[in-house]
Amino acid sequence: MDSWDKNIEIKIINGLRKGSLSSFQRLFEIFSKPLFQFCLNYLKSAEEAEDVVQEVFLKVWEKRETIVINSSFKSYLFTIALNSVRKHFIQLAKENQIKHDVLIELSVDRKKLEVQNDYQDLLLLLENSIKKMPSRRREVFLKKKIEGKSLKEIAKELGIKSKTVEYHITEAMKFLKVEFKRKNISGLVFFALFIQEF
């Protein structure tokens, strides 16, 4: 952004107001990467970050005729971006909250779990471990733990016995316990947290 100055910005914004796609593309080229990084910092997912970048730039285009720049285009972009990031973050946080319940279930010391600085690693480990489950087991597990459905509901939905649903969940938790144990040979403190029998 060496040659970025106020005059160039005014010209590009004027072009945008009149509906010039090439001005729009120029703005994307200049701001998409920092915006993507900003979103990634808060959403921790490249897919989600890309979604936000898309949302934000579509909004910029949609509002092009009435765009009002108070201080700079940058701050205008930030206002739109912050809204979009918040919306996505709140949605993701809901999902993570439920995952947190699973992590608590897997741990012995809730207090420790909540202050250790490896929460992101734990979430990632949980997600990856869930992916490794056989497909039926994963389906049952997600319905129970992430969607919060009851054993009966799941049994009815999938046309299987409640006992079978229960069996899948027990096995899934056992599997997660082993996975968490295996991954923690690096000597992290929470190794100790998961050795308690389920």
Next chain:
Amino acid sequence: MSKRQDNKSLQKYINGRYSFNDFMNVKQWLENIDKYEDIKDQLGLQFEELTNQNLSGGKELGSLYEKIEYKILKQERQSPQKLSLLGYFQKVAAVLIIPILISSVYFYLNNFETPSQEKQISWVEVNSPDGARTEFLLPDGSRGWLAGGSKIKYNPSFIECRNVILSGEAFFDVEHKHDNSEFVVSIPDMDIKVLGTRFNVSAYSDDNFSEVVLEEGKVEIDGKSKIFHQILKPSEKLNFHLEKETVVLTQVDTKPYTAWKDGYLVLNNDPLEQAIDQIERWYNVEIEIDNELLKKYRFKATFKNEQLEDVLEMLSITTPIDYEIEERRINNNGIYMKKKVRLRLK
């Protein structure tokens, strides 16, 4: 909680080494951002810092842009039509010139046979086939010439935003507007902004450079693949090399660069390998050179309304070249292929 601790939580979260409690703090702030002005300011600063950093290594987002542009074009197509098709045709005048040229003005992203009142036409395209020169007139009164194998496109709101996308080569004679509104020619690597002027742009996709030559007036050029800003004065030529990403400014005699629009084929002391690109486009033929040394031979010549054979004859008299013109062949699909010419060192 103290400000310092807040900052710590936020920083830890961003760096990816954070606890559940840090996460809950960040969640609390983002859910109620208006109550936490200082956190909002922090985020603003973070964004500001990121825009000042050089993130050239990061994720490639080019395909994301294409996705966005596609959505935009689709939306525009579905928005209410502002112009009637008839009124539209009156604004688009593509004049055909010698020899008989096929110039096509067509609308894509829209079905030409079934123009619907609800749909807005998205782009207008003017094509000049290989071997042809096409004069065009734009809705604002600006005019110009399209060289063989080139096309321009613009959208229907052209009057409000004068933006033309060019591939290939064109000479523009831009109408000056009293409100000083800009006229922008976009090519893949640059935007060329003008007020009212005459200039030539060459940006063929098979050449490894883009070139702008200014005859009259003033133009401003903004680089896109490489960021640069350059103002061109009359008789200046800007050459952008696509691979080396170099911008070279030189004083030139503009005639050899613009004479093509008046029907002159000008070989301006260029190496043969460059000159044959010109001859190929001019006569819609394919030329093969089977000698590396020959490719470096330079030629200076001007032809007006000359047949291909005459041009080749001329070259063979002044330089040690032999040429051979193959009969036009028909390919498997029953379509005539381009005439082929072979050049050899005598």
